[in-house]
Amino acid sequence: xxxxxxTKILQEGVDRRRFLRRAGGIGAATxxxxxxxxxLTSTPARAASTLTDADIFNFALNxxxxxxxxxxxxxxxxxxxxxxxxxPGKVVKAANTAVPFxxxxxxxxxxxxxxxxxxxxxxxxxxxxxxxxxQPEIDLQNSWTSLAMxxxxxxxxxxxxxxxSEIDFLLGAYVLEDVCVTALTGAAHLISxxxxxxxxxxxxxxxxxQVGMIRSQLSAYGAGSVTDAISNLRSKLTNAINPTAGxxxxxxxxxxxxxxxxxxxxxxVDVNAQAFRRTPQEVLAIAYGGGTTGGGFFPSGxxxxxKSA
Amino acid sequence: MTENPAGDGTDSKRMxxxxxxxxxxxxxxxxxxxxxxxxxxxxxxxxxxxxxFALNLEYLEAEYYLRAVTGSGLTSSMTGVSSNQVIxxxxxxxxxxxxxxxxxxxRIANDELTHVNFLRLGLGSAAxxxxxxxxxxxxxxLAVAxxxxxxxxxxxxxxSEINFxxxxxxxxxVGVTAYAGAAxxxxxxxxxxxSASILAVEAEHAGCIRSYLAxxxxxxxxxxxxxxxxxxxxxxDKGTDxxxxxxxxNPFNFANxxxxxxxxxRTPAEVLNVVFGKPGTGVTKxxxxxxxxxxxxxTS
Numbered sequence: 001x002x003x004x005x006x007t008k009i010l011q012e013g014v015d016r017r018r019f020l021r022r023a024g025g026i027g028a029a030t031x032x033x034x035x036x037x038x039x040l041t042s043t044p045a046r047a048a049s050t051l052t053d054a055d056i057f058n059f060a061l062n063x064x065x066x067x068x069x070x071x072x073x074x075x076x077x078x079x080x081x082x083x084x085x086x087x088p089g090k091v092v093k094a095a096n097t098a099v100p101f102x103x104x105x106x107x108x109x110x111x112x113x114x115x116x117x118x119x120x121x122x123x124x125x126x127x128x129x130x131x132x133x134x135q136p137e138i139d140l141q142n143s144w145t146s147l148a149m150x151x152x153x154x155x156x157x158x159x160x161x162x163x164x165s166e167i168d169f170l171l172g173a174y175v176l177e178d179v180c181v182t183a184l185t186g187a188a189h190l191i192s193x194x195x196x197x198x199x200x201x202x203x204x205x206x207x208x209x210q211v212g213m214i215r216s217q218l219s220a221y222g223a224g225s226v227t228d229a230i231s232n233l234r235s236k237l238t239n240a241i242n243p244t245a246g247x248x249x250x251x252x253x254x255x256x257x258x259x260x261x262x263x264x265x266x267x268x269v270d271v272n273a274q275a276f277r278r279t280p281q282e283v284l285a286i287a288y289g290g291g292t293t294g295g296g297f298f299p300s301g302x303x304x305x306x307k308s309a
Numbered sequence: 310m311t312e313n314p315a316g317d318g319t320d321s322k323r324m325x326x327x328x329x330x331x332x333x334x335x336x337x338x339x340x341x342x343x344x345x346x347x348x349x350x351x352x353x354x355x356x357x358x359x360x361x362f363a364l365n366l367e368y369l370e371a372e373y374y375l376r377a378v379t380g381s382g383l384t385s386s387m388t389g390v391s392s393n394q395v396i397x398x399x400x401x402x403x404x405x406x407x408x409x410x411x412x413x414x415x416r417i418a419n420d421e422l423t424h425v426n427f428l429r430l431g432l433g434s435a436a437x438x439x440x441x442x443x444x445x446x447x448x449x450x451l452a453v454a455x456x457x458x459x460x461x462x463x464x465x466x467x468x469s470e471i472n473f474x475x476x477x478x479x480x481x482x483v484g485v486t487a488y489a490g491a492a493x494x495x496x497x498x499x500x501x502x503x504s505a506s507i508l509a510v511e512a513e514h515a516g517c518i519r520s521y522l523a524x525x526x527x528x529x530x531x532x533x534x535x536x537x538x539x540x541x542x543x544x545x546d547k548g549t550d551x552x553x554x555x556x557x558x559n560p561f562n563f564a565n566x567x568x569x570x571x572x573x574x575r576t577p578a579e580v581l582n583v584v585f586g587k588p589g590t591g592v593t594k595x596x597x598x599x600x601x602x603x604x605x606x607x608t609s
Binding site: 104105108109111112115116117118119120122123181184185186188189194195197198199200201202203204205206207208209210211212213214215216217219220262263264265266267268269271272273274275276277 | 408409412413415416417419420421422423424427485488489490492493494498499501502503504505506507508509510511512513514515516517518519520521523524559560561562563564565566567568569570571572573574
């Protein structure tokens with residue numbers, strides 16, 4: 001038998017009544033308040049956008065560079081020069097970033113995360129050809145501590161190093177992956193070529209798998225309050241540039257407006273069970289840690305047409 | 310356990326191979342920004358047909374998860390049909406032992422129930438009614454076909470939480486491939502957004518289920534189910550233990566993706582091959598839908 005990654009689960013009873021209350025609370029009118037009746041059949045054709053498919057894929061490529069460098073760093077390596085473009089920005093990181101994986105599945109999960117993200121960089125660069133942007137400057141060191149401070153997870157003087165342990169590694173992945181999902185769900189409708197939309201959908205699917213693994217694992221490890229703090233920060237950063245966004249991020253210990261609580265909330269969805277969607281500007285606001293033209297994971301900003309939060 | 314998974318000489322080889330990316334793997338990708346022959350203008354179906362197809366799958370998933378978590382399924386106000394159309398065991402409440410799994414199940418049940426309601430409200434009077442759904446014979450037939458049990462035995466996914474997760478494994482990856490395959494067949498911006506958001510949720514479900522089953526040594530079982538789905542649909546499908554591949558792949562494969570990190574896509578016909586349990590064209594019913602599905606996309 002393989003090792004069980006869920007050794008820290010409290011064997012408390014299941015509250016079925018709570019769920020029933022919650023299910024009962026999903027009246028169609030309340031639940032679907034986010035959409036107008038018949039929106040699925042009466043909405044106008046695709047939104048007009050000044051962004052080309054290449055702009056959107058390049059925007060996504062910045063985040064695939066970030067994800068790849070993070071996961072590869074966790075495995076003690078980095079993207080080869082053949083995949084980072086001409087004059088790529090540097091990657092700021094500690095000397096030793098190889099995560100001391102102690103749990104067999106998590107180590108392999110990390111490997112798959114790295115494989116898939118590198119695959120995304122490869123595919124997007126291939127699709128874009130000569131118009132592919134180079135890797136922007138990426139910070140995998142100071143960014144984490146600033147973010148953890150802003151989320152209230154550490155106090156001044158402390159640092160957060162996502163490479164210190166496999167749990168810390170999963171938390172770092174949590175920071176990144178939910179954002180990638182919202183970036184792709186938010187951008188899907190802007191893509192004009194059906195072929196490109198198919199590829200974007202398949203990449204989105206993969207990011208969803210990653211989120212499902214990361215959130216379910218962290219929830220089982222009892223990381224609810226930490227993930228909640230990170231989600232609250234992301235929501236706060238979105239709302240700083242779009243006050244009408246409302247809560248657009250839920251942690252893994254989630255209580256809905258009707259009082260139903262799920263302390264193992266592994267999907268990050270709105271009342272319509274839809275993964276949240278963010279505009280490129282909202283995504284940048286988070287990645288920049290509140291900055292407008294750079295900061296956070298991208299100290300000098302991202303590359304491409306869409307660069308400012 | 311390997312201290313440095315990248316250094317174990319298996320997947321790292323694969324990763325390095327990919328870093329030298331062959332043009333072959335990407336031959337199908339066209340230039341960005343150009344309309345292709347795949348353009349939706351040639352379609353004879355509307356967005357509502359695609360979303361109704363999805364609704365059939367959401368009915369199936371909602372009936373399964375709601376029964377597992379609450380003991381009963383969708384109410385008639387949520388199905389468009391007055392009488393019960395679901396073949397299910399008398400007792401479906403799963404005896405959850407693990408708190409995390411119980412709450413995960415709740416989360417999935419909530420999501421799928423909400424997807425049904427969301428699609429039905431959006432589609433309005435165009436929404437298809439729930440077709441007849443079989444949650445009894447389907448699972449046993451499928452388990453026998455996958456070689457998980459010998460003929461004569463039964464597989465009841467409501468019997469234990471592990472069985473429940475295996476049942477969930479059967480559905481979720483298919484939902485991902487269905488939404489991924491349908492994305493570029495939609496024409497309206499809002500529908501593309503909704504569909505993308507639902508795709509992400511289905512993938513989150515699948516990622517949870519696959520990572521847990523992988524961690525529990527479910528490789529053999531998931532591999533057998535994936536192999537069957539691949540055989541039925543002709544679309545590649547990977548289980549959670551890829552260590553038997555050449556070169557050896559990841560033994561804890563939580564994402565059903567190709568070499569380039571893309572989830573596989575199925576056409577409606579290929580999805581129907583899986584849920585009807587029969588390969589080829591012209592299949593109109595079977596397995597989970599003994600009387601077929603409702604709407605434009607009803608035949609493989």
